[in-house]
Amino acid sequence: MKSEAKTVIIGGGIIGLAIAYNLAKMGEEDIVVLEKGYLGNGSTFRCGSGIRQQFGDEANIQMMKRSVELWSGLKEELGMDVEFRQTGYLFLLYDEEELESFKKNVALQNKFGVPSRIISPEDAKELVPPLNTEGIIGAAWNHTDGKANPFKAVFAYANAAKKLGVEIYEYTKAEDIKVENSEIKSVITDKGEIKTRRVINAANAWAKLLNAKLGIDIPIEPYKHQSVKTEPIKPGQIEPMVISFKHDGVYLTQEAEQGGIIGGYGLKYGPTYDITPTYEFLRGVSYRFTQIIPSLKYVNVIRIWGGYYAETPDGNAAIGKINEINEYYIAAGFSGHGFMLAPVVGEMMAELIVNGKTKKPLWFYDPYRFERGELRGKAIQMG
Numbered sequence: 229m230k231s232e233a234k235t236v237i238i239g240g241g242i243i244g245l246a247i248a249y250n251l252a253k254m255g256e257e258d259i260v261v262l263e264k265g266y267l268g269n270g271s272t273f274r275c276g277s278g279i280r281q282q283f284g285d286e287a288n289i290q291m292m293k294r295s296v297e298l299w300s301g302l303k304e305e306l307g308m309d310v311e312f313r314q315t316g317y318l319f320l321l322y323d324e325e326e327l328e329s330f331k332k333n334v335a336l337q338n339k340f341g342v343p344s345r346i347i348s349p350e351d352a353k354e355l356v357p358p359l360n361t362e363g364i365i366g367a368a369w370n371h372t373d374g375k376a377n378p379f380k381a382v383f384a385y386a387n388a389a390k391k392l393g394v395e396i397y398e399y400t401k402a403e404d405i406k407v408e409n410s411e412i413k414s415v416i417t418d419k420g421e422i423k424t425r426r427v428i429n430a431a432n433a434w435a436k437l438l439n440a441k442l443g444i445d446i447p448i449e450p451y452k453h454q455s456v457k458t459e460p461i462k463p464g465q466i467e468p469m470v471i472s473f474k475h476d477g478v479y480l481t482q483e484a485e486q487g488g489i490i491g492g493y494g495l496k497y498g499p500t501y502d503i504t505p506t507y508e509f510l511r512g513v514s515y516r517f518t519q520i521i522p523s524l525k526y527v528n529v530i531r532i533w534g535g536y537y538a539e540t541p542d543g544n545a546a547i548g549k550i551n552e553i554n555e556y557y558i559a560a561g562f563s564g565h566g567f568m569l570a571p572v573v574g575e576m577m578a579e580l581i582v583n584g585k586t587k588k589p590l591w592f593y594d595p596y597r598f599e600r601g602e603l604r605g606k607a608i609q610m611g
């Protein structure tokens with residue numbers, strides 16, 4: 229392990245790796261990523277794989293518009309197929325109030341060039357043949373939303389970063405950050421000390437533990453959310469991500485290559501670091517899946533698992549520079565939408581660090597908004 233580095237990134241999830249890759253791409257040298265387990269073992273490998281631009285606020289729409297542009301080119305850029313497929317997101321709408329609020333979202337999304345639209349229940353059924361349309365009065369649909377393979381995305385970013393000289397140390401835990409007179413001196417790991425002047429906290433559900441060592445308090449709490457995977461079914465049955473807030477935020481989609489259905493719903497526990505799967509979830513998700521797609525009652529569940537939503541009070545991440553300590557940055561607290569944001573967050577953080585500024589809406593994710601009491605509108609999120 230190196231004893232000195234220009235930049236130390238703590239967290240080998242999709243966010244830490246995307247930042248490392250983008251920094252190296254912009255010409256930064258001497259970058260180290262520390263991961264206390266194996267790459268992706270935190271939230272990233274436990275995610276539902278969804279990628280969407282259908283948000284209800286300008287900043288997330290703009291960020292995701294750019295992120296989807298980046299996702300579209302990742303295969304060529306990183307040299308590995310991350311199975312990005314634009315199979316769309318379909319929000320099922322059951323009453324006038326829901327319909328009105330999604331119409332407003334669609335208008336805002338269209339303003340920023342996202343081609344979402346409201347469609348009829350019949351059109352929704354054409355997109356998802358086994359859909360139960362009972363009670364549905366419309367749906368919000370965007371065909372440029374989609375999904376990707378989290379495992380391949382992590383390895384693609386890690387390998388591309390390594391090719392640009394980034395050093396990645398797995399099973400290496402950052403235990404402390406030494407600071408003197410507001411200047412970072414080093415990161416203490418369980419394998420030794422790395423002298424550095426710059427640290428990026430990309431530890432998501434564990435971000436607050438690192439912050440606490442520095443006397444910094446940003447409200448990011450770990451909540452257990454769960455996901456399920458079924459045996460493969462005939463291809464092309466449920467290609468879009470299908471969501472119903474009327475059924476407690478249930479979401480499901482068919483994997484692009486493997487053909488199983490994956491998804492979850494809004495049951496959450498916490499704050500907690502216990503992510504043991506629960507029978508309550510298995511029953512609840514099975515019931516809700518079959519309300520939306522009745523024929524799924526004939527399909528076997530092969531796996532359920534728990535993972536972290538690292539949640540802030542408004543469901544949006546804390547991203548930016550920490551004022552109290554020179555060259556200390558954070559990009560954490562991504563709730564249920566950090567996987568999809570990773571390419572654009574990587575690009576934005578690299579711009580911020582290398583150029584000192586970015587044209588992307590960094591202000592929206594200001595880590596200090598909580599202490600000022602300036603919460604954003606709650607981000608639209610599934611699960």
Ligand SMILES: Cc1cc2nc3c(=O)[nH]c(=O)nc-3n(C[C@H](O)[C@H](O)[C@H](O)COP(=O)(O)OP(=O)(O)OC[C@H]3O[C@@H](n4cnc5c(N)ncnc54)[C@H](O)[C@@H]3O)c2cc1C
Nearest residue numbers: 239241242243264270271272275276278402535566567568
């Ligand atoms: C059930 C479920 C479904 C989801 N579905 C979606 C979805 O469909 N779409 C989407 O966009 N998002 C989804 N998410 C959210 C998504 O998984 C996360 O937002 C995203 O993975 C966050 O990436 P990250 O790199 O910030 O965090 P992580 O992947 O958690 O990475 C942080 C890493 O930091 C490491 N670490 C922590 N502390 C230390 C330390 N002291 N030293 C060294 N390493 C440390 C951890 O081990 C971890 O690997 C879902 C999450 C769950 C749980």
